[in-house]
Amino acid sequence: MLTKEELEEYSAEAIEIYLDHISIDCVVFGFHEGQMKVLMLKSKNEDGWQLPGGFVQKREPIDVAANRILATRTGIDEVFLQQFHVFGAPDRNRQHNEMYADMVAKEKNFFAHRFISIGYYALVDFFDAIPTPDEFSEICTWRDLNDLPPFLLDHELIFTTALDTLRLQLSYQPIGYNLMPKEFTMPELQKLYETILGKKLDRRNFQRRMLGFGILNKLPQTRKGGAHKAPYLYSFDLENYQAALKEGLKSGW
Amino acid sequence: MLTKEELEEYSAEAIEIYLDHISIDCVVFGFHEGQMKVLMLKSKNEDGWQLPGGFVQKREPIDVAANRILATRTGIDEVFLQQFHVFGAPDRNRQHNEMYADMVAKEKNFFAHRFISIGYYALVDFFDAIPTPDEFSEICTWRDLNDLPPFLLDHELIFTTALDTLRLQLSYQPIGYNLMPKEFTMPELQKLYETILGKKLDRRNFQRRMLGFGILNKLPQTRKGGAHKAPYLYSFDLENYQAALKEGLKSGW
DNA sequence: AACACTGGGTGTAATTGGTACACAATTGTA
């Protein structure tokens, strides 16, 4: 737990720099060894984990703020980052309020104010990110989607909503450019889709469909070294990929 | 334009009641005589129109705030209301700031603060709504989608984003329950879809597809009085409609 | 009363897209 002095100091600084009542929380997805990962932070003071988050500077656009927060936690800039929902229950940060209620008057404790949080989700290359804790956390690390720790605040809701959004997104937008390495095999890409969706897909139909989108380049090389037939390598056709992002993969009506 | 005293009074009251830095703007869609309508307000002081909006009370959930704002402008409660995007550019309400800059110090003018606005869109029955202006507007009325007035602030962006979202939504969720009267004919419903999408649809395929969703009840009556064959009346099957809202109309993968 | 006109109800063939398979090819290992 923080001391009275520490809390007051952090609080005074935050009040100077940041907009009151608005926060940002990021759900950062990565992909490694066939498993989906989320970036999480273990709180120093509390017994639980939270998502990377932060506040918006007084004259900073919110997208820039989200980018800055992510860059501070991972060292990566310019990632695929998308706002997906606003979480605005009046008591969403009740936990904090109660913990420090006796120590510092609520008005003087920036963090005890009511915060409406803008949820962003990000897709990043696992190896590009260097998880870096903030001043309130002792650990910042990737957690497996199948082995998630207890969440603080409403961060479980934020995470679940992000995952649902990602799954929905998957059906009408291309995903993968930000999660896969430059070159990859079709089975590797399929594994990503299966992990996000949480179910098996047919190998052959996946390949045909994926190629049908026209967002992949087949490279002449194959991935040698495996104990079996060497699969071809692919890369994303960035131009078509961007176009597909804009236009969507399915027309609907 | 407001007087110094009026502005200070409104401002002082707002500071008491509302959360600073957060606003809500609503894009309210209605449907009348085969035309899509949006609810808009003509500003008393400025030469332009805006979307209905407001602020969040200090201990009020944001969805409740959006509902309250809408209810105040239309008299309807419990409408289909959905947040779709957050608009957070630092100078989005620059217009206001400049206009009153000389009159009241910025710190004392609540409305000159930076506001991050949560965009909601609503679908309402045209006849249920009674457009009611707020204290800053002289007119509150439906405007035709094909004949929109000049927007103030970034409200054109908010409107456009809402329309895009609605069109996207249309391809995987049922729409109509909140926009159509209790009983309606298939051609009337089709007109709604065509208006939202901005293109013609095939009469026969539309009917089959719509019925295929299983969210309509065919009523025994027909709509008499037209100059031609009397079309059947339909109503929504609310139970199935709700289910379709949750599950989506298309599976995706 | 017969007729044309218009808009509404229903059916059907052609095309497309998705699903479920089978089989051949390649690689390292036994």
Place this chain on the structure above:
DNA sequence: TACAATTGTGTACCAATTACACCCAGTGTT
């Protein structure tokens, strides 16, 4: 060299979407 495992490609089948044709009912005209 045979084998196991995995990848590449093809094809038959079913479901959904699209495109189009035909008939029906109500109104106004001759």
